[in-house]
Amino acid sequence: RKEVEQDPGPFNVPEGATVAFNCTYSNSASQSFFWYRQDCRKEPKLLMSVYSSGNEDGRFTAQLNRASQYISLLIRDSKLSDSATYLCVGDQTGANNLFFGTGTRLTVIP
Amino acid sequence: DAGVIQSPRHEVTEMGQEVTLRCKPISGHDYLFWYRQTMMRGLELLIYFNNNVPIDDSGMPEDRFSAKMPNASFSTLKIQPSEPRDSAVYFCASSPVAKNIQYFGAGTRLSVL
Numbered sequence: 070r071k072e073v074e075q076d077p078g079p080f081n082v083p084e085g086a087t088v089a090f091n092c093t094y095s096n097s098a099s100q101s102f103f104w105y106r107q108d109c110r111k112e113p114k115l116l117m118s119v120y121s122s123g124n125e126d127g128r129f130t131a132q133l134n135r136a137s138q139y140i141s142l143l144i145r146d147s148k149l150s151d152s153a154t155y156l157c158v159g160d161q162t163g164a165n166n167l168f169f170g171t172g173t174r175l176t177v178i179p
Numbered sequence: 180d181a182g183v184i185q186s187p188r189h190e191v192t193e194m195g196q197e198v199t200l201r202c203k204p205i206s207g208h209d210y211l212f213w214y215r216q217t218m219m220r221g222l223e224l225l226i227y228f229n230n231n232v233p234i235d236d237s238g239m240p241e242d243r244f245s246a247k248m249p250n251a252s253f254s255t256l257k258i259q260p261s262e263p264r265d266s267a268v269y270f271c272a273s274s275p276v277a278k279n280i281q282y283f284g285a286g287t288r289l290s291v292l
Binding site: 100101103111112113114115118156160164165166167168169170171172 | 210212214220221222224227229234235270277278279280281282283284285286
C-alpha cells in the first residue's frame with residue numbers, strides 16, 4: 070500500500086467551477102502534509118501546507134481529517150491558470166523524508 | 180537565493196554510457212533529496228542526505244546508480260552503465276529541516292537511447 074494515494078483524474082471542469090481533490094494516507098502517525106502543484110514539464114512547487122485546523126489561501130482551502138486519514142484541497146472559482154497536476158504529500162514516522170502522491174490532473178476549460 | 184540548481188537540463192545518451200547529474204542545493208539547507216519521475220510511477224525518492232551524509236538509499240534501483248555529496252553545496256547522481264529504462268526526469272530538492280517543505284530544482288530530463 071502506498072503512503073499517500075490520490076485519484077489520478079483527469080478532472081475537467083469549466084472555468085468558474087469549484088473542484089475538490091481528496092488524498093488518503095496510510096500512516097496514522099503522519100504529522101506534516103502539503104499540497105504541491107506541478108505544471109507540465111516543470112518541477113513541483115509548494116501550493117500550501119495543510120494544518121490540523123484547516124487553512125485557506127485565497128481561492129484554495131486545505132483540510133485534514135485525521136479520523137478518516139485523508140486530506141483535501143478545494144479550489145473555488147477555477148481559473149484557466151489552475152490547470153496543472155496537484156500532488157498530495159505526507160511524512161512518515163521514523164523517516165525524515167516526505168512521500169509524494171502520483172498526482173491529480175486538473176484541466177480548467179474555457 | 181537562486182534556488183536549487185540542476186545541470187544539465189537535458190541529457191541524451193546511448194545505452195551503456197555513464198551519466199552524471201549535478202545539483203546545487205539552496206544555501207543553508209541541511210537536507211538534499213534525489214527523485215526520479217516517470218508517467219508510470221510518479222515521483223520516486225532515490226536517496227536523501229542530511230548534512231552531506233547519505234541517510235536512506237533504499238530507493239536507488241540498483242548498483243548502477245550512485246550518489247555523492249562531497250560538500251554542502253554540491254551533489255551528484257551517477258548512472259553507470261545507463262539503460263533505456265533509466266529514461267525519466269530526475270529532480271533534486273533541498274529542505275532546511277526534516278519533514279518540511281522541499282524546494283525542487285528544474286530537473287534533468289534524461290533520455291537513454
